[in-house]
Amino acid sequence: MTRTLLTGNAAAAWGARLARIDYLPAFPITPQTEIIETVSRWIADDEMRCRMVMLESEHSMLTAAGAAASTGVRTFTATSSQGLLYGMEMLYTIAGWRVPLVLINVSRGLSAPITLEPDHNDILAARDSGCLQFHCATCQEVVDAILIAYRVAEQPQVRLPVIVNLDGFSLSFTREPVSLPDDETAARFLPAFRHDAGEFRGGRPASKAVAVIGGGAYSYFRYETHLAAMAAIDAYGEATRDFEQLFGRRYPSIECYRNDDAEISFVMIGSFATKAKEAVDRLRDAGHKVGLVRPFMLRPLPEADLRAALDGKAGIAVIDQNLAPGRGGILHGEVTSVLYGLKTRPAALLSYIGGLGGRDIGVEEFFQIAADVRAAIASGATPAPRLLYTQSELTDMRKMQAVAHVEAAGEELAS
Amino acid sequence: MYRIRFHGRGGQGMKTASRLLGTALFKSGLEVQDAPKYGAERRGAPMLAFVRADRRPIHERGTVVSPDLVLVADETLFQVPVAGVMAGVKASTVLAIASQKPENVWRDRLKIDSPIYVLPQSEAADDEIPDVSALIAGAAARLTGLVSQEVLRQAVEEEIAPYGPKAVAFNLRAAGEGFGAMAAGEGSVGESLDQGADSYDKPDWIDLDLDLAATAAPNVYAAANSVLVRTGLWRTLRPVLDPENCGKCVWVCGSSCPDGVIGVDANGYPDIDYQHCKGCMICVVQCPRHAFAAIPEQDAAEAAQAAQMAQMEGTAS
Ligand code: SF4
Ligand code: SF4
Numbered sequence: 001m002t003r004t005l006l007t008g009n010a011a012a013a014w015g016a017r018l019a020r021i022d023y024l025p026a027f028p029i030t031p032q033t034e035i036i037e038t039v040s041r042w043i044a045d046d047e048m049r050c051r052m053v054m055l056e057s058e059h060s061m062l063t064a065a066g067a068a069a070s071t072g073v074r075t076f077t078a079t080s081s082q083g084l085l086y087g088m089e090m091l092y093t094i095a096g097w098r099v100p101l102v103l104i105n106v107s108r109g110l111s112a113p114i115t116l117e118p119d120h121n122d123i124l125a126a127r128d129s130g131c132l133q134f135h136c137a138t139c140q141e142v143v144d145a146i147l148i149a150y151r152v153a154e155q156p157q158v159r160l161p162v163i164v165n166l167d168g169f170s171l172s173f174t175r176e177p178v179s180l181p182d183d184e185t186a187a188r189f190l191p192a193f194r195h196d197a198g199e200f201r202g203g204r205p206a207s208k209a210v211a212v213i214g215g216g217a218y219s220y221f222r223y224e225t226h227l228a229a230m231a232a233i234d235a236y237g238e239a240t241r242d243f244e245q246l247f248g249r250r251y252p253s254i255e256c257y258r259n260d261d262a263e264i265s266f267v268m269i270g271s272f273a274t275k276a277k278e279a280v281d282r283l284r285d286a287g288h289k290v291g292l293v294r295p296f297m298l299r300p301l302p303e304a305d306l307r308a309a310l311d312g313k314a315g316i317a318v319i320d321q322n323l324a325p326g327r328g329g330i331l332h333g334e335v336t337s338v339l340y341g342l343k344t345r346p347a348a349l350l351s352y353i354g355g356l357g358g359r360d361i362g363v364e365e366f367f368q369i370a371a372d373v374r375a376a377i378a379s380g381a382t383p384a385p386r387l388l389y390t391q392s393e394l395t396d397m398r399k400m401q402a403v404a405h406v407e408a409a410g411e412e413l414a415s
Numbered sequence: 416m417y418r419i420r421f422h423g424r425g426g427q428g429m430k431t432a433s434r435l436l437g438t439a440l441f442k443s444g445l446e447v448q449d450a451p452k453y454g455a456e457r458r459g460a461p462m463l464a465f466v467r468a469d470r471r472p473i474h475e476r477g478t479v480v481s482p483d484l485v486l487v488a489d490e491t492l493f494q495v496p497v498a499g500v501m502a503g504v505k506a507s508t509v510l511a512i513a514s515q516k517p518e519n520v521w522r523d524r525l526k527i528d529s530p531i532y533v534l535p536q537s538e539a540a541d542d543e544i545p546d547v548s549a550l551i552a553g554a555a556a557r558l559t560g561l562v563s564q565e566v567l568r569q570a571v572e573e574e575i576a577p578y579g580p581k582a583v584a585f586n587l588r589a590a591g592e593g594f595g596a597m598a599a600g601e602g603s604v605g606e607s608l609d610q611g612a613d614s615y616d617k618p619d620w621i622d623l624d625l626d627l628a629a630t631a632a633p634n635v636y637a638a639a640n641s642v643l644v645r646t647g648l649w650r651t652l653r654p655v656l657d658p659e660n661c662g663k664c665v666w667v668c669g670s671s672c673p674d675g676v677i678g679v680d681a682n683g684y685p686d687i688d689y690q691h692c693k694g695c696m697i698c699v700v701q702c703p704r705h706a707f708a709a710i711p712e713q714d715a716a717e718a719a720q721a722a723q724m725a726q727m728e729g730t731a732s
Binding site: 096097098156157158159196204205206207208209210212213220221223224225227228231 | 454623624625626627628629631632633634635636638
């Protein structure tokens, strides 16, 4: 195991390499393209044995990925943002095909307005697709998540695609130290994909993904997909136990940081959660009992673990790096429903939206959030969800609008 | 609530029938719901439509499972289990069947006590699936006893107007015919009682087990299973060969059949697999010698049955 500096994209490429992928259908999109470029270079240099095919869109790319996986070859692909949405139809479809593969999503805010930097609205748009979701917070997690993802996806009880999410820029282009598993141990953890009766093979014709008419048949397949996704909770537990034994790194489905004795918990997913860790440390230094709860596995949602992490807390702040217009934070809704019915559920459950399009969340903002939660606990009144935004950001925005002559257009409309 | 179900084949106009009746009931002051139910089937395949009518707003949705009136536009559907003609039929359900056979034959065949009315079929043009929508709708209107002939006329005019005056005239005549034929059954359809919240049939819910993906993915592993789909049931016209006129050029008719169901028999004549011939009549049109005749399916089935009987008697003696 060597420790080396890698970007999140390079880590993803290494994950694919260590997983000994057979097939890589691809289509470029920023900030994901580097992953494909890296793997293609390895293939060209004979460092990897893999068939790579450029497709004409993400829709075709996911179709090819699903079709390849249904033949029993280990399939890997990657996309981001608009690309994920362009392939969305096939995301639901390949989950219904019940094929194991790993898709990397490099999170990036969605159009319009179009942007390049990260938030989680792209990956959360795929939340209900039937694909499982792992959310990475570091480049190390990216490599490890890919190996774990194949183990879970290929489990006979599961057989579903897994999306491994890493944030654009803050992980994709950011180098940090990564311990790379060696080939041999990686192969011990993740043996060759074992074909089974369900696989499609030449010489044995079968119709995959047939149409059904009638709610009874349709419901059966949808319910089974749900049961398989739920079965991934156990499969994940088993895979991560083996992983810890071989590599010494623990991957609980819900990471809890200084949370055991915490009175207040931050809940976040993705790489910005490490900022919350930093804030937790400093809040602790100042004498505040604050912790962090970070779902690594979001689908299936490990409800029991999440409950255990949050039950009995005095207050919680869910910080969503996404926005469902007309509702608010997506994670906030999920956390709320998990806590409902608990007798000792936290009295204060606050919602914050931040980090959209890569907007920073400053450490002072975490401090203020903690102060808000303390005030809510004291007063018993939950404040309205807050959209994190500062006066100076608005001032800058107004300047841009002035350059764009937005005011003039507004006056014209008003007159 | 009145719950009415129409059974026919794609092309017979059951959706139109449900709309005609729906409009007529609506114009008669009732709250109404009408809808067709489609599968992926085509013309000739069994299909159904239904109408609900009530004095109060209707909250029930979906297929009518417990009908008060069932109308059958094509009697051959009784032999087609997937058509589900008799599904949910109870003693109080009124049956109206378009048929040449009298009521007692049907009572004998179906072995039920429900009231049965036979709707004599008018001569159908034999080159297409007859549209009997207005005939059936007229019959249904009379059986409910809720619609006057005048309101039925208005409904037909309103619904059929987009197809032009000729179609309106034809359908008015047909609706009148259906209405007239059911005089004896006027008002025989009653409203069935709804299930009470305290005395219901408990749903046999189960906790679904996890099946492995090989089972639980929507896959079909059986080879050549499309033969199990008896597309022959979609047929309303049957191509029947007259060997006298046939020149044994089977590559002509055989290659024109979109379903590939024309083979060659031992004597070199075309041999049709009637289980899967869906009656598109392409072979009839393509044959240069006009050796295929298009026979209405019902006549053909009866003739075939008679021939079989004769043959059996022949072998017996
Ligand atoms: S039915 Fe017509 S086309 Fe077919 S073999 Fe006979 S003559 Fe030829
Ligand atoms: S009618 Fe003739 S062409 Fe059409 S399916 Fe039957 S045999 Fe084939």
